[in-house]
Amino acid sequence: MSHSLPTLAPPLCRVRQRRLLDLMSARGIDRVVVVTPEHVQWLTGFRPHRLMSAAVSLDVDGRCVLSAPNTIPGDVAADEMVTFEAQRLATLRQDQPAAAIEALARATGPAGSLRLGVEGSALGPALCRLLGVTDPDRLEDVEADLQRLRRKKESDELAMIRHAVAATEAMYAAAREVIAPGVSELTVFSRLHAAAVEVLGEPPTALGNDFCCGSPGGPPRPRAIEAGELYILDLGPGYRGYHADNCRTFAVNGAPTDVQQQAWEAIVPVLRHVEATVRPGVSCRRLFEDAKRMLDEVRPGGFFHHLGHGIGLYPHEAPHLNPNWDDVFEEGDVFTAEPGLYGDDLRGGIRLEEDYVVTATGVEKLTSFPLEL
Template sequence: MSHLYEPLTLDLDYCRQRQQRLLAVMERLDIQRAVLFQPEHVQYFTGFRPGGLLNAAVSLDADGHCLLVAPNNAPEHAAVDEVVTFEAQWHCTLRQDQREAIAAILRTAWSGRSAASRVGVEFANTGRHLDPLFADIAIVDLEPELWDLRRAKDPDELAMIRRAVACTEAMYARAREVIEPGVTEIEVYNQLHAAAVEVAGEPLTGFGNDFQCNSPGGPPRNRAAEAGELFVLDLGPGYRGYYADNCRSMRVGATINDEQQHAWQAIVDVLQMVEETVRPGLSAQKLFHRAQEMLDEYRTGAFFHHLGHGIGLFPHEGPHLNPHWEDTFAVGDVFTAEPGLYGPELRAGIRLEENYVVTETGVERLTGYPLEL
């Protein structure tokens, strides 16, 4: 089967707009230069995603000049003013000192530009390879600001997420075909991976999360499904760096019991509440507590995890539908809602998860595969 869709790339105009938003952050923090190594941020701001185990970096100066240091060859599709390449492989062998090679290139490139007294970086990526770059320079952690910038998804990012969602819907359709008593979790996993790749038309950049039967979730096992059990399929494929994350629970065999039907309806009611309630400015923490109250009516303790989270270039982003965060929903947020109920009477649980984008007046649901068990 050939893939169903044409390949997608990030729009270079939107990449430039994202650079402008970062420049505004830099001005507010009195930062003259930002240097970013995380592949998610390189892609977010330039449209170029380094493949596999290859490293890259982007340097953005306060005057708007954007430099990309790319492995091996200059990309054809990148929203930058300058590209410098380095040999990430020698005679086909990956170099272990790619970051050091990038740092040397940046040091040379910066020597011809205005000096920067304050530089923004991702503290998670500041290792010894950066020490020579920042001698006598103040460094500022940009990661909290970058996570905040990434919350509001641009149309090109939404297109990527929709493609990842399309992968999940093909996976659920395949699951309906193959799940029956005796099928192993590993076989279901393999079949679902193949279905997603058919839609993506290329290798996935991520593939999770839960593929277990008679369990709240987990990686696939060499275990055969039994009639009356439920598969929890919480699927998080990545398409060119962007994730979907949604869940369906599917029966093994022809029937479900009364407890399973009761729990399913309680979970569906929570999803309906989410769709009717979420607006810009709403507390995600309060939404969690409302869902907890509703699910506790089934049985206290049967719902024991978060209600959901944002998705994008990372499986868990803001907003966090979780009692440990005090986030509020904002226009452009793409988030999941994943109420669940668990117990031996359910063989062993049901979780249903939808993906949404927050609009000016409410939410748009991105997922469309039926919720039935």
């Protein structure tokens, strides 16, 4: 394993800041303040510890100020950095968000006369008052805008995601070695976690949700897996906040039944259809409908969830391959496609999931582990 692990690049953080600045100029917003770890990281490259807070201010003139816990971080995209006490004699403070905002406000000055963009779900009235804003008419919720801007992944973000995807490849290789009748689901989970740590070079910031055998999904149990079952492993390791999310299915005894193999043979063409169809401007809803139609021809009602979703700093981002949204693919999207079929006779079901990035002319597949049962 290389000792040089991927990280966000300050020059590309400045690119992301400029994309937000363009939105601010168009909307007449003087300053944006963010406090969620995802947006602090996305804008500056600084990822706070999961038990610590941080805050960032970006003015329409381009000045970026970071309020960080305890010490000044290095190699981040900020014009000024201030700190606040996140701990006292190693005890974590529970009022860190207020402390981070107070330190930021001292550095930037009161925002009372400014039009302020905030994350509506995170920066409530109490924190806004610490910024000097008491008039709610001066606040504009830009959270959805930030999430939309995050869809386009720069090269440093893609490197982070690729590193997380590499962890899934090692996890599936470990699964091939450990899965056998009589092995505990918790043993499988532990082996996969160890494989992810070894490849990532540090503990993952997420691991995924589905480690439950003979079932469409769920957490691992202290239960022995059985011959004849199918084991769906839907893995979502996070590397410094950036998620992979892909899925493979394994026959516990290495010998799928005819019914299981037939279901597998119906699912793989859906992935090939995704790869042949997706390009900028294609409807995600239409793609879902195509997949549903293809799978219902084989097993009516056997496919009952979304076809996929975007990934990045959150496990489920836009674009949504889901009929409840009406998204279209855009260049720079990173997304998953995860067709599946389920039924009692399949002993758990089959789900196969790949990760892709949308290019100007189609898609590039980020995952490479074999699909076979």
